[in-house]
Amino acid sequence: MSPKTLYDKIWDAHLVHEADDGTCLLYIDRHLVHEVTSPQAFEGLRMAGRSVRAPDKTIAVPDHNVPTTIDRAKGIENEESRIQVEALDTNARETGIHYYPVSDVRQGIVHIIGPEQGWTLPGMTVVCGDSHTATHGAFGALAHGIGTSEVEHVLATQTLIQQKSKNMKVEITGRLSPGVTAKDITLSVIARTGTAGGTGYVIEYCGEAIRALSMEGRMTVCNMAIEGGARAGLIAPDETTYQYVKGRPHAPKGAQWEAALDWWKTLKSDDDAHWDKVVTIKGEDIAPVVTWGTSPEDALPITAEVPDPSSFSGGKVAAVKRALEYMGLKAGTKLRDVPIDTVFIGSCTNGRIEDLRAAAAILEGKRVKDGLRAMVVPGSGLVRAQAEEEGLAQIFIDAGFEWRMAGCSMCLAMNPDQLAPGERCAATSNRNFEGRQGRGGRTHLMSPAMAAAAAVTGRLTDVRELMVEPVI
Amino acid sequence: MEKFEKLTGVAAPLPLINIDTDMIIPKQFLKTIKRSGLGVNLFDEMRYNDDGTENENFVLNKPAYRDAEILVTGDNFGCGSSREHAPWAIKDFGIRCVIAPGFADIFFNNCFKNGILPIALPQEQVDRLMDDAEKGANARMEIDLENQTITMSDGETVAFEVDSFRKHCLLEGLDDIGLTLEKASAIDSFEASASQARPWV
Ligand code: SF4
Numbered sequence: 243m244s245p246k247t248l249y250d251k252i253w254d255a256h257l258v259h260e261a262d263d264g265t266c267l268l269y270i271d272r273h274l275v276h277e278v279t280s281p282q283a284f285e286g287l288r289m290a291g292r293s294v295r296a297p298d299k300t301i302a303v304p305d306h307n308v309p310t311t312i313d314r315a316k317g318i319e320n321e322e323s324r325i326q327v328e329a330l331d332t333n334a335r336e337t338g339i340h341y342y343p344v345s346d347v348r349q350g351i352v353h354i355i356g357p358e359q360g361w362t363l364p365g366m367t368v369v370c371g372d373s374h375t376a377t378h379g380a381f382g383a384l385a386h387g388i389g390t391s392e393v394e395h396v397l398a399t400q401t402l403i404q405q406k407s408k409n410m411k412v413e414i415t416g417r418l419s420p421g422v423t424a425k426d427i428t429l430s431v432i433a434r435t436g437t438a439g440g441t442g443y444v445i446e447y448c449g450e451a452i453r454a455l456s457m458e459g460r461m462t463v464c465n466m467a468i469e470g471g472a473r474a475g476l477i478a479p480d481e482t483t484y485q486y487v488k489g490r491p492h493a494p495k496g497a498q499w500e501a502a503l504d505w506w507k508t509l510k511s512d513d514d515a516h517w518d519k520v521v522t523i524k525g526e527d528i529a530p531v532v533t534w535g536t537s538p539e540d541a542l543p544i545t546a547e548v549p550d551p552s553s554f555s556g557g558k559v560a561a562v563k564r565a566l567e568y569m570g571l572k573a574g575t576k577l578r579d580v581p582i583d584t585v586f587i588g589s590c591t592n593g594r595i596e597d598l599r600a601a602a603a604i605l606e607g608k609r610v611k612d613g614l615r616a617m618v619v620p621g622s623g624l625v626r627a628q629a630e631e632e633g634l635a636q637i638f639i640d641a642g643f644e645w646r647m648a649g650c651s652m653c654l655a656m657n658p659d660q661l662a663p664g665e666r667c668a669a670t671s672n673r674n675f676e677g678r679q680g681r682g683g684r685t686h687l688m689s690p691a692m693a694a695a696a697a698v699t700g701r702l703t704d705v706r707e708l709m710v711e712p713v714i
Numbered sequence: 715m716e717k718f719e720k721l722t723g724v725a726a727p728l729p730l731i732n733i734d735t736d737m738i739i740p741k742q743f744l745k746t747i748k749r750s751g752l753g754v755n756l757f758d759e760m761r762y763n764d765d766g767t768e769n770e771n772f773v774l775n776k777p778a779y780r781d782a783e784i785l786v787t788g789d790n791f792g793c794g795s796s797r798e799h800a801p802w803a804i805k806d807f808g809i810r811c812v813i814a815p816g817f818a819d820i821f822f823n824n825c826f827k828n829g830i831l832p833i834a835l836p837q838e839q840v841d842r843l844m845d846d847a848e849k850g851a852n853a854r855m856e857i858d859l860e861n862q863t864i865t866m867s868d869g870e871t872v873a874f875e876v877d878s879f880r881k882h883c884l885l886e887g888l889d890d891i892g893l894t895l896e897k898a899s900a901i902d903s904f905e906a907s908a909s910q911a912r913p914w915v
Contacts, residue, residue: 325745
């Protein structure tokens with residue numbers, strides 16, 4: 243048999259049908275659904291008189307629109323948001339799919355609760371009407387975002403019409419330096435390859451630095467595969483994966499666990515597998531980074547300066563000019579001298595327990611700079627509960643952060659958590675697009691530790707300046 | 715789905731790279747539970763001033779391009795979110811064909827599901843089409859999907875590639891779900907064998 247990549251293996255295991263022209267029908271093991279991209283799909287089904295083919299493989303949760311204030315049980319004020327959440331509620335109950343309503347402690351961002359509840363397992367195909375579905379690739383699952391028509395297609399048929407992507411390997415060798423995290427890896431890869439560098443590919447991340455990451459870190463890396471243009475990001479499962487999965491509510495148990503484990507252990511790329519593109523980065527060369535522009539590829543080490551548009555070529559010259567104008571930045575300014583107004587810690591990129599621990603470690607015994615608005619939005623109700631138990635919540639509150647309920651919140655600002663025009667935010671989310679966090683809002687992406695450091699100083703900050711542990 | 719066969723119309727030039735889905739349709743308009751009515755908010759933040767009036771410098775606000783049916787634009791168009799609201803807004807505005815050096819994957823897929831034809835061409839060819847589009851309202855282009863050609867206002871023709879299955883669906887206006895349901899027995903037998911091989915799924 244010819245050697246295969248991990249992607250090839252998962253693909254082959256889910257192929258229902260292949261037409262002569264190469265168009266494939268792929269079986270979908272898990273379908274995650276949220277309130278923004280699903281109402282039209284359910285309505286389409288209803289109008290065509292079709293039903294949900296596999297309700298037991300379909301999981302729904304409201305996350306994008308939900309308020310994250312403590313008093314949210316009072317309901318959603320914005321009428322359109324409320325209608326959208328109510329529509330999900332009705333659709334979920336009518337079709338009998340698994341559902342985590344706002345009132346359920348397990349509610350949270352769809353990409354956080356899937357793994358948390360053990361819905362996401364190695365070797366699966368996972369889709370959701372949301373581009374950051376790539377997150378689930380951290381488990382060695384083929385996971386990607388789909389549009390609403392495809393949501394409807396999966397609801398009706400539990401399959402997806404697909405063309406196979408090419409194979410790309412991103413290897414991070416060696417070790418990370420102190421203060422450097424999974425977020426810095428993923429931003430640095432995009433800075434290297436560009437936001438279209440992965441277009442047409444499924445990326446497998448590998449190498450010693452990736453192996454050393456926790457599941458939380460791996461999810462952060464895969465989450466942003468889409469920002470690099472890739473269809474999906476994957477990391478081969480290993481002991482770290484099995485440990486995380488074991489005992490989760492929907493993970494296999496007993497004899498099924500053993501059978502699953504036997505198969506999962508075969509899920510890695512063969513040594514002589516063919517790669518269409520390879521990118522290698524030394525772990526030691528990765529620094530804590532921040533973005534300065536309006537594309538995730540606009541990332542630089544925090545020690546750098548705002549670049550000059552003329553140092554770019556092609557269409558990027560005009561794009562950078564526009565970005566600097568939008569961001570209110572001048573070429574040559576030290577990134578460390580850029581003052582901020584707001585700090586947002588949360589999102590499906592960095593709203594997990596490890597992220598909150600990393601931020602709290604920097605904030606312990608310190609205060610948010612006067613006049614700054616700072617909020618932590620845990621990725622799920624369970625992350626929130628765990629952080630309270632570990633005493634992290636108190637550290638955030640003592641430092642002057644708002645301690646919120648779970649949801650997408652200021653990652654995309656569909657709920658009331660928004661930036662005002664011109665307001666500048668240190669954010670742990672994944673997109674710094676124009677208007678992403680509110681019309682005219684300015685976003686700098688970074689790791690949770692870097693965002694915490696920025697909260698303390700009131701400017702973009704090199705987290706290494708604030709680290710208490712000696713740098714070894 | 716609405717068929718796409720031939721389209722003759724005005725092409726609007728939008729020479730920016732990395733136009734993301736937040737620029738195409740900002741999130742405040744994703745709160746709808748319908749597919750229609752998003753056209754007025756297409757490119758909202760570029761198209762309107764803070765006070766809600768039209769930004770007269772934006773291409774689709776210029777008299778020549780108000781009825782554009784084709785968009786010629788920069789690389790990596792449609793990057794970002796999976797929101798199908800982006801192609802819905804484009805279609806609702808009246809644009810049925812987008813030409814760029816490259817597209818983001820999910821956006822590209824979503825176009826075909828909505829009767830929009832995205833055409834990827836080498837940069838030099840896009841540059842020529844962009845120049846043609848700059849000529850304004852009298853410079854109509856013709857897109858012929860059957861023959862896979864674009865004819866510019868001066869009669870010059872450019873060929874383009876399109877996946878054969880997607881072309882077939884666009885030409886015939888076929889509904890994907892209906893096509894897949896014809897393969898229901900293949901899905902049934904896949905499910906039966908998969909539940910033996912991986913009962914934990
Ligand atoms: S947290 Fe942000 S990126 Fe993640 S699913 Fe929510 S809106 Fe999308």
